[in-house]
Amino acid sequence: MNHQNFQNKSIKFVQASLAAAALMIASVGPAFADSKVKIVGAGYGGNGCPEGSASVNVSPDGQELSILFDQFIALGNKSSEARKSCNLSIPIQVPQGFQISLYDADYRGYVAPGTTGKLRAEYFFAGQRGPVFSRTFTGETEYNVRDKLVTVGDVWSACGDSVNMRVNAAMIASGQGMATVDSFDLAHRGLVYHVKYRQCR
Numbered sequence: 435m436n437h438q439n440f441q442n443k444s445i446k447f448v449q450a451s452l453a454a455a456a457l458m459i460a461s462v463g464p465a466f467a468d469s470k471v472k473i474v475g476a477g478y479g480g481n482g483c484p485e486g487s488a489s490v491n492v493s494p495d496g497q498e499l500s501i502l503f504d505q506f507i508a509l510g511n512k513s514s515e516a517r518k519s520c521n522l523s524i525p526i527q528v529p530q531g532f533q534i535s536l537y538d539a540d541y542r543g544y545v546a547p548g549t550t551g552k553l554r555a556e557y558f559f560a561g562q563r564g565p566v567f568s569r570t571f572t573g574e575t576e577y578n579v580r581d582k583l584v585t586v587g588d589v590w591s592a593c594g595d596s597v598n599m600r601v602n603a604a605m606i607a608s609g610q611g612m613a614t615v616d617s618f619d620l621a622h623r624g625l626v627y628h629v630k631y632r633q634c635r
Contacts (some may be wrong), residue, residue, distance in 0.1 A: 457526035471532070472496030474525040482506040482605065482615065483517030499524060506615040510549045519604040522617075526597050539581045539601070543615040545573035551613025555581060555603040573611065 441493070463525045476490045476499055511516040515542040545551040567581040568593030607613035 464607075471529070472527045474527060475498045475499075476501060476525075477523040478520055480518070480520040482508075482603075483520035489521075496527075501616070503614075503616040506543075506605065507555075508551065508605045508606035508613045510609040516605045516608065517604060518615075519602065522599075522601040522603070524599040524601070525618070526599055528597055532583065541581070541603075541615060542578045543576070543605070543613070545571045545575050545577065545613045546609075546611030547574040548610035549573040549613055550608050552606040553577075553603070553615065554606070555577075555601060557581070558600055559597055566603055571613070573613070601634070 439568075473492050473496050478490075478501070479485070482525050483503055485507055487503065488507040491502075492498070493500075503520070506516075506518055506520055508518040539555065539557070541553060541555075543551075543553070550573070552568065553571070554566065554568045556564060556566045565630060567580060569577075571577050589591045603615065605613050605615050
């Protein structure tokens with residue numbers, strides 16, 4: 435076999451190997467997708483979300499969670515109502531041998547004229563500490579913001595087949611009126627949590 439033929443066959447072998455590897459990766463993805471992480475639901479509590487005041491909805495594939503609030507309303511002109519908070523506990527099923535990390539969270543709400551609203555949220559898994567996001571809005575405004583946790587580093591759960599994701603959110607109002615989380619736009623208001631996963635390390 436001359437050098438040219440050997441080189442051509444080597445190139446074809448490499449190309450075939452790469453194609454096989456790509457096919458293998460493609461086949462592993464869907465197989466794992468059938469047993470991927472699933473959000474089970476959510477528990478909530480706090481003076482911004484007392485029992486029975488929020489609506490919890492999980493997408494059919496268990497990948498998204500939406501929570502609609504009715505009483506997450508802080509009042510800047512009433513000191514006893516100026517700070518409202520809501521603590522979320524989100525149970526998630528995780529395939530054995532994998533971990534998950536919160537990816538991002540979307541918030542929608544309203545701040546009245548003459549009012550300043552400060553939205554603060556901390557994200558963590560049970561037994562850990564996580565990143566804190568804080569934003570200030572000046573009314574009148576309808577806000578729609580996203581906390582991108584990937585920009586501040588990954589926060590991973592412990593290895594196991596189930597985890598509890600926690601979110602502590604608070605709205606603080608000052609001024610003449612109200613600052614709300616998810617109280618005005620019923621068609622779009624809510625929190626949507628997306629998760630990503632990896633094999634345990």
